[in-house]
Amino acid sequence: MFERDKDDLRTLGIAIEVGSFDPLFSDESGYRIRSENYQLDLGKITSSELALLSLAAEAWQGAALEHAAQSAVIKLNSLGIPADTLEIPGVPLKLSNSATDLNTITDVIATSDFLSFNYIATDLTVRSRTIIPFALSNNNGFWYLTGVDQEILEIRTFRLDRIHGELVKKHNKEVFEIPTDFDIFGSMDTTQHAIATIDVRKGKGFSLRALATSIIDLGEWDQLSIPIVNRETLTSQILWHGLDVYVQEPSDLRDYLVSQLQALILNHE
């Protein structure tokens, strides 16, 4: 059996076992496909579950994994279960398409290989990063990829539209264990950040309100407690809201804000 054929089978998603299975020629290495690995086994699928999966596949219409979603539905339809029609009000949501190749990304996640790409940093410099990716998410149309950065050996998340150029896959020979202490569903841990006390006029500053861990009603204004995850980003958000927002503390945030305003005025002279 040629190696190429085995690779082809793996590409088709068919799990094979390599070894010697011939009792007469034990030194002859071969491979076999176990039927339990070959056959679809999702337990008992009901008609309404089939309808749900069709809807799930529809979410990919026009987006990167459309083909994968469609071929999954063909397999599921082959189970011979009549599908229900589900009446779900509202226009079905679609997964946004990404300029970045999700096919390659899912392949790399499947094999725990290395993925290298150029990433645009906050200062617009482009740096090459190599990660072993293990989580993929889409939030309100933005795609995020999480993996272990091989340079610093820490978990980092990247927004796919900030990847510049090609994705390069490299084979990883080591065994990779997916970190279990990372939770894509959990909100960002904000306990370790300093807290800013910021006054926001009622009915204004929604993007700041969304970041608040607590809100005190002051009448015409509300007082928000906001974790300072990134001083520059927060300052920019505060400035965006102009006179509707006022920073009470900490003083280093106020100082930074004031320095930005002074520089802005000076730049305009």
Add this chain to the structure above:
Amino acid sequence: MSKEMSAPLSRTARLLDLVPYINTHQGIALKDLAKHFDVTPAQMIADLTTLWMCGLPGYTPLELMDLEFDSGYVTIRNAETLAKPRAITFQECVALVLGLDLVMGQFPAERQDLMTSARSLRERIARQLGVPVQLQATSSVSNEVVLAINKALNQNSGLLIQYHALYKDDVSSRTIKPIYLYELNGQRYLRAYCFSAMDFREFRADRIMQAVHKEVPHGISSHQASEEKIGFGISIKAATRDIAERFGIVDLTENKDFSLTSYSRQWIERSVLASGSGVVITSPSYIRDSVIKSAQQLLDRYEHS
């Protein structure tokens, strides 16, 4: 199916999927089958001809699959070995799990039954991945709402929205005139003139539960909600990703000038302010003056307290 899969390989994949499909759809019209697998009828006939020669070792007519498709309708017999559909691939699992996530977000509250079966399904499919990959898709902004907002922005018209105020936790009906959509920290916000509050307001797009067209009076303090595109010029003092994304400039370089346009004077002023020391607005002068004035007012406030 993976994009990199070669043509012969993707054909093999199709052949493997054809057998179980025909097995449960006996007598299906050839043209329907071709359409279902997204190939031409001629390709489908070629595929079926290939399958017709397949079977288990022994290779006598007894072991071959028995396919009938001359009549234009396809039936299959003697295909037990390949009759079970293939296991879904890693990529197919990923596609289904993320798709299910989105679908789950769309269920009306009274359909808890759907939620329960979708959750169990998601779990079963995720288990097929074989590794504890984390996947998640959420979209709290409905397509319908975004479409309605964009339409109103393009036509300079109004909207009647149902808005869920997070901190009051109630839903109110408001008539608004959208001014611009902007994005911060992966969330979309809508700046609009609110006729209910008689003032400008910001709405988080994912809290707008419904939006429909509504006629609104024209010319609400027209200098704030401009009717025409405003051309403006900026000069870059610090090239940052924030600034590049805020102004939508691909080739941002320090000390370079850019000519841009926007429908909203407010948006221009706020974007320049938010860029702090990084951006200088060069034209038009009335917006430039207004930015300097706002910055000075802010500065005074901090320096006098």
